[in-house]
Amino acid sequence: MKSISLRELILAAIFSAVIVVLSQITIPAGLVPFTMQTFAVGxxxxxxxxxxxxxxVFIYLLLGLIGLPVFAGFxxxxxxxxxxxxxxxxxxxxNAFVTGWLCELKENNLTMAIIANLxxxxxxxxxxTFWLQLAASMSFGAAAAAAFTPFIIPGIVKAVAAAFVGILVTRRLPVAARS
Structure with missing residues (x-):
């Protein structure tokens, strides 16, 4: 396996900060809030x-796990x-692995980036949805009603926006693009 360069670690850290900042844009909506986290990850x-x-994304999760207020709602x-x-x-x-992998198949291709983000x-x-079902001892239908169905339309909008902005950034700032 190829080692990780300092440049790659710095990019990962910088973009973890992007996830942190965008994660704080939250609209409370019952058990599962609407956030910009999925947009940020895409x-x-x-x-x-x-x-x-x-x-x-792993760095972001690790920061939250050790107690830094990085997840939605601080x-x-x-x-x-x-x-x-x-x-x-x-x-x-x-999400990050599959989206990134699909985007790498056709670099700087908006259609592929949209599909990947979706x-x-x-x-x-x-x-x-499955995690909520298990953690809250809910039926699958109740978990889907709380954690899946209300997020379909916002998820599509955020996925398309993430693809569009992501492709725009990689075309304008190739230094930030995949190494």
Missing amino acids: LVATILGKKIGTIS SSGFAVLFGPTGGFLVGFLA VGALLTLVFG
């Missing part, structure tokens, strides 16, 4: 690709990461 994966994008800790909505956070790893957003919702 954006990071589109720009950085599967390897560095996933590392960036929350953090073990209870948040492994609580009822923690599946969304864990799902960000799968698939990644779907993965996040699936992780979040």
